[in-house]
Amino acid sequence: MALRINDSEFYAIDAHSHLGRRKTPLGHGVASFLGDDLVHNLDEAGLDCAVAFPLGASCTDYSEANQIMADEMAKHPKRIISFCRINPNFGPQATANSLDHCLGTLKLRGIKLHPEIEFFDPNDAELMEPIYDAARRYHVPIIFHTGMSSKASPGVIAELAAQHKDVPVILGHMGVSEYVKLAVAVARQNDNIFLETSVVGWMPLLLEAFRGVGTSKILFGSDHPYNPLAMEVEKIAKHVTKAAKLTEDDLKKVLAGNLLSILKHDGAT
Numbered sequence: 001m002a003l004r005i006n007d008s009e010f011y012a013i014d015a016h017s018h019l020g021r022r023k024t025p026l027g028h029g030v031a032s033f034l035g036d037d038l039v040h041n042l043d044e045a046g047l048d049c050a051v052a053f054p055l056g057a058s059c060t061d062y063s064e065a066n067q068i069m070a071d072e073m074a075k076h077p078k079r080i081i082s083f084c085r086i087n088p089n090f091g092p093q094a095t096a097n098s099l100d101h102c103l104g105t106l107k108l109r110g111i112k113l114h115p116e117i118e119f120f121d122p123n124d125a126e127l128m129e130p131i132y133d134a135a136r137r138y139h140v141p142i143i144f145h146t147g148m149s150s151k152a153s154p155g156v157i158a159e160l161a162a163q164h165k166d167v168p169v170i171l172g173h174m175g176v177s178e179y180v181k182l183a184v185a186v187a188r189q190n191d192n193i194f195l196e197t198s199v200v201g202w203m204p205l206l207l208e209a210f211r212g213v214g215t216s217k218i219l220f221g222s223d224h225p226y227n228p229l230a231m232e233v234e235k236i237a238k239h240v241t242k243a244a245k246l247t248e249d250d251l252k253k254v255l256a257g258n259l260l261s262i263l264k265h266d267g268a269t
């Protein structure tokens, strides 16, 4: 099921996908998207594995959704790497308890945060300290949604990320459009900040990121099922590969190697 690019086969992991059940359907009519659905689509797209976290929902502490993530990873241990999703607005103690449960008991492999949907400031030290602390103690990365809102600006996120150099921080969507330049700047300034490729769709900005930070700090992601996997795969495998003249070694890093090094940080991969 390997991904073929220019006559070579690659082991490929999607660093950004979602699973879960919602009361209201997603934009393209999906209310439920679980592990079997994701694995089916990974097979179709030629991908080996995906990092997944809960679908977004405001006003929840994600406890049910995080349990689903653990259940789906247990069903597909070689195909799904589940992260938990946290709503920091329940307060520092609730956040710390939830993270001990998700990372310690459920053995989820990372933390997803969305400053706009969960509506918090990612530079609010009181709300964020238990999250960075748990990420450091459990040796897992944090992935932030970035872009589309000043709350989710890479510059705001970098204020605390820069003070926690031992915690890998992934900027999901690398700022989408208006914040891509800032995402590139903070990733250049901080060894622990990485960029993820989903959603950003203007080639000059993608090329600026690949040239600006290099292929050792970029992770392929899709934001599936919001975006079709094939669309996001083709963007990197065909168009960026050609425009940025990516080598086989570059592709190995972007499609899996960089993410595996970040996860190896916990000694579990």
Ligand SMILES: [Zn+2]
Pocket (backbone or CB within 6 Å): 016, 017, 018, 223
């Ligand atoms: Zn997403």
